[in-house]
Amino acid sequence: MVSKALLRLVSAVNRRRMKLLLGIALLAYVASVWGNFVNMRSIQENGELKIESKIEEMVEPLREKIRDLEKSFTQKYPPVKFLSEKDRKRILITGGAGFVGSHLTDKLMMDGHEVTVVDNFFTGRKRNVEHWIGHENFELINHDVVEPLYIEVDQIYHLASPASPPNYMYNPIKTLKTNTIGTLNMLGLAKRVGARLLLASTSEVYGDPEVHPQSEDYWGHVNPIGPRACYDEGKRVAETMCYAYMKQEGVEVRVARIFNTFGPRMHMNDGRVVSNFILQALQGEPLTGGTQANKTPEGTLVPVMPRLGDLPKHLCCRLRLSEWRDPWRSAGHSADAHPMLVYGSGSQTRAFQYVSDLVNGLVALMNSNVSSPVNLGNPEEHTILEFAQLIKNLVGSGSEIQFLSEAQDDPQKRKPDIKKAKLMLGWEPVVPLEEGLNKAIHYFRKELEYQANNQYIPKPKPARIKKGRTRHS
Numbered sequence: 424m425v426s427k428a429l430l431r432l433v434s435a436v437n438r439r440r441m442k443l444l445l446g447i448a449l450l451a452y453v454a455s456v457w458g459n460f461v462n463m464r465s466i467q468e469n470g471e472l473k474i475e476s477k478i479e480e481m482v483e484p485l486r487e488k489i490r491d492l493e494k495s496f497t498q499k500y501p502p503v504k505f506l507s508e509k510d511r512k513r514i515l516i517t518g519g520a521g522f523v524g525s526h527l528t529d530k531l532m533m534d535g536h537e538v539t540v541v542d543n544f545f546t547g548r549k550r551n552v553e554h555w556i557g558h559e560n561f562e563l564i565n566h567d568v569v570e571p572l573y574i575e576v577d578q579i580y581h582l583a584s585p586a587s588p589p590n591y592m593y594n595p596i597k598t599l600k601t602n603t604i605g606t607l608n609m610l611g612l613a614k615r616v617g618a619r620l621l622l623a624s625t626s627e628v629y630g631d632p633e634v635h636p637q638s639e640d641y642w643g644h645v646n647p648i649g650p651r652a653c654y655d656e657g658k659r660v661a662e663t664m665c666y667a668y669m670k671q672e673g674v675e676v677r678v679a680r681i682f683n684t685f686g687p688r689m690h691m692n693d694g695r696v697v698s699n700f701i702l703q704a705l706q707g708e709p710l711t712g713g714t715q716a717n718k719t720p721e722g723t724l725v726p727v728m729p730r731l732g733d734l735p736k737h738l739c740c741r742l743r744l745s746e747w748r749d750p751w752r753s754a755g756h757s758a759d760a761h762p763m764l765v766y767g768s769g770s771q772t773r774a775f776q777y778v779s780d781l782v783n784g785l786v787a788l789m790n791s792n793v794s795s796p797v798n799l800g801n802p803e804e805h806t807i808l809e810f811a812q813l814i815k816n817l818v819g820s821g822s823e824i825q826f827l828s829e830a831q832d833d834p835q836k837r838k839p840d841i842k843k844a845k846l847m848l849g850w851e852p853v854v855p856l857e858e859g860l861n862k863a864i865h866y867f868r869k870e871l872e873y874q875a876n877n878q879y880i881p882k883p884k885p886a887r888i889k890k891g892r893t894r895h896s
């Protein structure tokens with residue numbers, strides 16, 4: 424009995440102990456599982472942290488690069504002044520991608536205005552204004568002024584027209600349409616939106632002048648049916664239209680009579696004397712190179728760049744200047760054997776202004792209260808032969824100077840009288856001829872390098888092999 428009771432007591436104690444032991448074991452197990460869980464989480468967190476910091480390390484330089492790129496994007500434009508809403512003008516430049524137009528675009532953009540360039544890219548090039556593309560103040564529209572244009576602007580610089588004799592003679596009807604219908608359209612726009620319009624007129628309104636130097640009150644001496652008439656008469660009627668709109672419709676007009684101008688961004692195939700002479704001098708062969716250099720295999724002289732009447736009439740105006748084939752090279756001559764070609768005796772005179780002077784004059788005229796025509800040009804006059812010699816010396820070229828027949832209706836003397844511009848605008852040219860020529864020479868040297876490095880040589884196409892059975896097998 425006693426032993427049974429003792430046994431029961433012991434087993435009861437043991438059961439309790441067992442329970443206790445089991446409880447402790449369970450607790451220990453739970454604790455260890457929890458510990459493992461916590462441990463794993465901290466390892467995972469550590470791992471994640473490490474991965475994150477690794478990613479961060481790799482991403483940071485990329486972020487840095489993006490920041491640099493963003494900075495370079497915002498700094499890629501030339502510096503632009505800030506103008507308040509009141510002073511900032513919305514300005515349209517027709518022909519703004521051309522030689523003069525693009526320099527004017529630069530000036531007005533840098534002065535802080537909003538500029539819209541309209542160009543049909545016949546003689547203009549996107550390259551001339553590409554440094555502004557994307558700028559918030561700039562817009563480029565591919566448009567021909569012969570079609571109407573509807574935009575809101577405060578000022579219109581109407582420059583659209585080919586200006587070099589070979590270019591404007593290339594499609595005389597188109598030149599007439601541009602200067603007449605194009606000018607009407609721009610005057611219509613000026614009337615609708617109340618804008619002031621500046622017409623880029625020309626010294627060619629004086630024709631082959633009988634008065635020397637030419638002042639604004641000279642009426643000119645133009646052959647109305649000659650090869651230059653499409654431009655000369657086109658600009659004369661454009662001036663007439665401006666004053667008709669001023670008198671009848673109250674449109675504010677400004678008329679700049681622009682004399683011979685040169686500088687960087689003239690087209691390689693422009694055909695005017697400055698670009699021709701510089702390119703010929705740069706590509707000229709040494710004096711010892713022989714006098715037959717500019718002869719075709721048939722022995723006839725050929726000009727190196729398009730010259731009056733050389734452009735093929737059957738080709739329409741959609742042909743780009745860059746598509747013009749140099750007759751010198753087409754005749755099988757090497758590009759570096761160009762002589763400098765003077766049309767006529769070389770005794771005819773011209774006075775050349777550097778493009779930045781002209782641009783300053785255009786802006787001064789636009790913002791003045793002078794509504795009658797104003798000559799803008801440099802009165803330093805030279806014969807064309809003197810000019811050829813000067814360029815040859817500045818380039819240090821061994822080119823020969825050779826003479827071709829005289830161009831029809833070529834003005835024999837030209838020099839602007841700029842008293843009016845000096846008095847009314849406080850403007851006169853400041854860039855000396857040699858300084859301007861050196862800048863232009865530098866530009867054309869770079870252009871020749873650019874062309875040499877970007878020659879397009881089409882790859883021969885592999886012969887097309889037809890699938891299936893051949894026809895006569």
Ligand SMILES: O=c1ccn([C@@H]2O[C@H](COP(=O)(O)OP(=O)(O)O[C@H]3OC[C@@H](O)[C@H](O)[C@H]3O)[C@@H](O)[C@H]2O)c(=O)[nH]1
Pocket residue numbers: 586587588624625626627681682683684694695696697699700764765766767771773807830833834
């Ligand atoms: O390669 C050439 C090119 C031209 N010339 C001569 O150099 C003189 C100037 O000729 P350009 O073609 O440069 O220019 P032009 O003076 O005849 O016409 C210019 O006048 C003023 C502007 O409005 C225009 O840009 C343009 O029509 C002319 O006597 C011409 O016969 C050459 O001797 N060799």
